[in-house]
Amino acid sequence: MSSTTRSNKRRKTEERRPRLRLLPQVVDELAANHPDQTWISIPKTNDPTSGFNDITYQQLKNAVNTATTWLKGSLPADPDITLPYLGPTDTRYIILTVAAIKLGHNLFLISPRNDDQTQLQLLEAADCKRILCASADADYAGSLISQSDLALQPHSLLVVPDEAILLRAPPSEISYRHSFEDLRHHTALTIHTSGSSGPIPKIVRLTHGYLAHEDTLAYFPPPIPLTYALFQKVRCFHGVPLYHAGGVLFGLLKGLFQRTVWVLPPAGAQLTPELIDACLRHGQCDALQTVPTLLESMVAESCYHETLSDLKWLWFGGGPLSESAGDKLLTINISAVHGFGSTEIALLPLLSVSPASWQCHHFHESAGVRFEPAQEPDGLHELVIVKRLAGDSPFQPCFELTTASDSVRTGDLWSRHPQDPGL
Structure with a gap:
């Protein structure tokens, strides 16, 4: 390899390296x-x-x-x-x-x-x-x-x-x-x-390193995760409290690092399907981020279906959505994403799945997700995050909080997709 080729390759690598910011x-x-x-x-x-x-x-x-x-x-x-x-x-x-x-x-x-x-x-x-x-x-x-x-x-x-x-x-x-x-x-x-x-x-004390990992999403190796791609140039209703971990991961971090425009509900108001519908329409929202219970209530009432169908996408997480509600939701808007994360591990980077597999998750390989058989109950697997590189842990904010270990056991139990082992 010539010195010019090596120099160009090094320059491209440096250009793709995240500039982590406070x-x-x-x-x-x-x-x-x-x-x-x-x-x-x-x-x-x-x-x-x-x-x-x-x-x-x-x-x-x-x-x-x-x-x-x-x-x-x-x-x-x-x-x-x-x-x-x-x-x-x-x-x-x-x-x-x-x-x-x-x-x-x-x-x-x-x-x-x-x-x-x-x-x-x-x-x-x-x-x-x-x-x-x-x-x-x-x-x-x-x-x-x-x-x-x-x-x-x-x-x-x-x-x-x-x-x-x-x-x-x-x-x-x-x-x-x-x-x-x-x-x-x-x-x-x-x-x-x-x-x-x-x-x-x-x-949980979140370090500057944990927060700044939102800056790395644009640098993931292909395919680009949904946790980055969806939140660009979008005006989205913010459906979780700002004091909640979801408020930090979405309202704070994506609003600053990804420039997502969040539309907030009235301060102190109890979220209801009617209030969310009004905010989506009068706040000129392109997208919705909320919890499954509220989404289920909106899916159950036909008066909200038109508003939901006009959105670019819907994001829900923090708990399960019933199978019947999820199946019905996809007849209203096929661009519904089931997110996953927690206070300690942040939002895990997701890849798209087929509509028929909406209850499943496909994690980006850079997340370091591994499923280990649980002792009980039989057939379930624990989600474990494994550090992919020694020293720094690009794309894995949990290791900014846990520096003494090369893996983080979440305690969350999962079952594999019956046909697709990647889900």
Whole structure:
């Protein structure tokens, strides 16, 4: 091989190598390169039929920097503070996440659906010294503080600025000069599991390396996974809470790294088929991402079928969809995708399957998925993630959280497709 050929081959390899970025860097780049493009869309009122306001990347940057300034003036100079946040499902979950990172802290997304005892256990386990909350949740947050040792801390309760104030913030600049490699293994964001992993939810500290793996999806070897291809240049209804792991994986990461335009429901509203239908129509959505229970309810009512049939695709996950509902769904819209992921392993990259196999999953080989026979019940297999390369683990964010092992056992049991061993 000539030196010129080797040089060209090395250059092409370097061009295809992901440039892993930190979230504040992504926000600044989006505002610099696409200031007037839509980042996210929010309802004008609690009634989605009143229409939606599109929020730009420049508005996001302004809001992040304003929130960063507010946080800096409200917190002690201590490093690496875990900041639990309680509030309605609005853009502040994303804005405060990035603002906390800019100050070297991490936001802790705790579900308001937890009972008080669970909340107190989570706050203690995460060594929280104060609570951030929206004004609407101040009484609830105050009651938690009164039941905990947080009451002994000065300024334990910090009420964050209203969403409208942040989104109308004037331009400002706050430099962020950290490198990805310096912060790769530092906590960027803290969340917790749903509680299925034990008597109380498990705290999971997501590192900058875990989050930045969303940057690698464009560099997967062919075929390109659906977890990347579907989310490009699409306006999609966001059907899970932003404090949930799905809110991080979709609303935060795909909204920034993949520039998916998420259409949010009214903050604090209970999701119903009727509300989702109104958001899809009046939010001018191309696609839908939601949980199976709500999708089943929409499939069961013919009044929602026209809206579903007009979508480019539908994504559901977080639980099973009944066979009868799934079969009926495919008669309404054949582009329905059954996703799979969890807090620890993120969204596993998927490849397409035939409509007849919609209940099955075909994982991209770069995910490192392996199915090992379970001891019981007979015929089932446990999904195991195996590290594909020594050292760095491209395309496998779970190994950013578990550096001491070359495999991650999920505990999830699967059965093979009767005809296709690849599913």
